[in-house]
Amino acid sequence: MADYNFYDNVYDVVRLIPKGRVTSYGAIAAYLGSKQSSRVVGYAMMAAGTANPPIPAHRVVNRQGLLTGKFHFGGDTMEQLLASEGVEVIDDKVQHFKVLYWDPAIELTL
Template sequence: MPDYNFYDNVYDVVRLIPRGRVTSYGAIAAYLGNKGSSRIVGYAMMAAGTAKPPVPAHRVVNRQGLLTGKFHFGGNTMEELLAAEGIEVKDDKIQNFKQLYWDPSVELSL
């Protein structure tokens, strides 16, 4: 059974990712003190569609900048949402990933 309290914590962090920036599943897990839980962060992103307030799950990618969760959005929705924020994606990979990367452990104080 998923830990919904952890999911809520994940959603709180994801809601803080600025428009036009991205982060990784692992960075969120590490920030929340569960470094080995990046897969659970991914599960939380899969369940984020019904969260209130909305969660910008399209801003969470794998550590190489790949849109590994795009299939859960359907079609090219994830790429379109990122493009609307000025993020260029080519072959399911974010271009200029290092410049756009937002690390909650650096950007947010605990």
């Protein structure tokens, strides 16, 4: 059974990621005080498709900048969404990842 309260907290954080920036599943989990829950953040992203307001799940990648969730978008939709925000992706990897990386623990205050 999913923890929808945790999902809602994840969605609140993901909605704050600025256009043209990316973060990781682990950074969101750590920010929410549950460092070991990066996989659950991934599950929340998989379930985000019908959330209202919409969740910019395409801005969440793995810790190396890889588009590990892209198959949930279908085709190259995740890459196209990132490209529309100026994020360059080559071979399913965000280019200039360290420059574009948005860490909620630094960018947000609890």
